Amino acid sequence: MTFKTDFLWGGATAANQLEGAYDIDGKGLSVADAMPGGKERLAILASPEFDWTIDTEHFTYPNHDGIDHYHHFKEDIALFAEMGFKAYRFSVAWSRIFPKGDETTPNEKGLLFYDQLIDECLKYRIEPVITISHYEMPLNLAKSYGGWKNRELIEFYVRFAKVLLERYQDKVKYWMTFNEINSATFFSGLSQGLVPSNGGDDKTNVFKAWHNQFVASAQAVKFGHDLNKNLKLGCMSIYSTTYSFDANPVNQLATQESICQGPSK
Incomplete structure (x- = not known):
């Protein structure tokens, strides 16, 4: 089997997983910054008491440091090139560009970081693939607006997307509006900013949030196509691919349910 010469072979990351530098150069807090480390992290976010408060006295937050990609991206991209990557999918930290999410003017220091990151990829002929939103909405939008169930977030997101599309249209061809948009099936905390304390345990809110995300995604796609046809x-x-333990109908049905409900089940 052979691949076409233009096949994009590469890897992917998310800003909240590796960048670190969570509170410098004007970056605001994101929902990911409020998620503690450890195997119980999702259970903590799903608890009725959780209100998006960062509690460093009782929990650690590994993503605050990540691998410090923010300061070592040149070394990291050089390693990607050494591995033969032809594409690098990464996300832009929304709160690095709009610290609270509802501002009208972007943070230029945050944009300068992505200017350099994209140029570094292109230097090695690595195709940048940008995810506009990857589980890192500004924390303020979850706390003050109630997350994606609030229709106002459409305007905030589209403003963010437009800034990126206009700035990088000549350097970045491939874009994703949302990462794993259907993940709210099993957990809406990071993807929608919804936890029980702000209505995340009500499926009506989850579906409202999905509707708003779909509208925002469609508006961003339309803007991008109108901006640059390329x-x-x-x-x-x-x-997530799932296989039953055996042919027992009970296990077969359980497999179907797990596919519908998501990997956490």
Whole structure:
């Protein structure tokens, strides 16, 4: 089997997983910054008491440091090139560009970081693939607006997307509006900013949030296509392959349910 010469072979990261530098150069807090480390982290976010407060006295937050990609991206990209990567999918930290999410003017220091990151990729002929939103909405939008169930977030997101599309249209061809938009099926905390304390345990809010995200995604895609006909824009869904233990109908049905409900089940 052979691949076409233009096949994009590469890897992917998320800003909240590796950048670190969570509170410098004007970056605001994101929902990911409020998620503690450890195997119980999702249970903590799903608890009725959780209110998006960062509690460093009782929990650690590994993503605050990540691998310090923010300061070592040149070394990291050089390693990607050494591995033969032809594409690098990464996300832009929304709160690095709009610290609270509802500002009208972007943070230029945050944009300068992505200017350099993209140029570094291109230096090695690595195709940058940008995810506009990857589980890192500004914390203020979750706390003050109630997350994606609030229709006002459409305007905030589209403003953010437009800034990126306009700035990088000549350097970045491939775009994703949302990472794993369907992940709210099993957990809406990071993807929608919804936890029980702000209505995340009500499926009505989850579906309202989805509707608003779909509208925001569609508006961003339309803007991108109108801006530059060469841009390729889409959205990403999560899918985890699952196999039954055996042919027992009970296990077969359980497998179907797990696929519908998500990997956490």
